[in-house]
Amino acid sequence: MKILVVDDSRAMRMIVQRTLRQAGFDATIVEAENGQEALDKTKSEKPDLILSDWNMPVMSGIEFLNALRGGGNNTKFGFVTSESTPAMRAQAVGSGAAFLISKPFNADTFKDTLNGVV
């Protein structure tokens, strides 16, 4: 399994990878630091799952998701974000996201959420 982790913070990308390992997901990790880079890497790397921050410079997570779905790409997609209002969850699901994980999170959060998706 290949997972694209998208976050403008390198520290958070590392923590997401570490948490994936702790949750038992043995995956090849590809990284991107904003939505535009992620859009390019989705095409070149063809990940099985995308875990994306919402609030990023250059291109936000929701803009990335909309661009992805607008281009006909249906790769499984979830947000990992510090913002998680009901309105954002509704917008995420409406745009084609499978889930939204709130920061801070732990390995159990990843297990509970991802086991139904991958």
Added chain:
Amino acid sequence: MQLNETALHEAVNTTLDALVGSAGEAVDPTTPNWAMRALIEISGDFDAVVSATCDEHFARSLAAAMFGLELDETSDDDVRDAFGEFTNIAGGMVKSLLPGTCRMSVPSVGDPTGVGEPSAVALLCEAAVEHEGGHVGVRVLSPT
């Protein structure tokens, strides 16, 4: 829950616990010598600024824990990145306590003299903790 000092303190410690595995002890916010500041603007139905400051030891310790490095292995970029993410998570928790629909900016991080708090603001609440010899404080400000 509403935003107040207790809720802000809980947000700081929940963030710390998630990132480094333990919470801190409450301290007087005016005590430490701040070495770094991160600012996040919240706008929408409620306008606010989340201003997080920390001393050098806290910043290095946080980066070391987040990157899995020794203290002396952390670069200045690692430290800014880690403290920005700390502020981003704490800011998200603050935002969830504010009324209405709001948006949050990405954090601006740097030296407190370069990343200054805006003028003409009122202090809504603040909280500071000591964590393993380092100090971090978070203030929530609102335009007057």
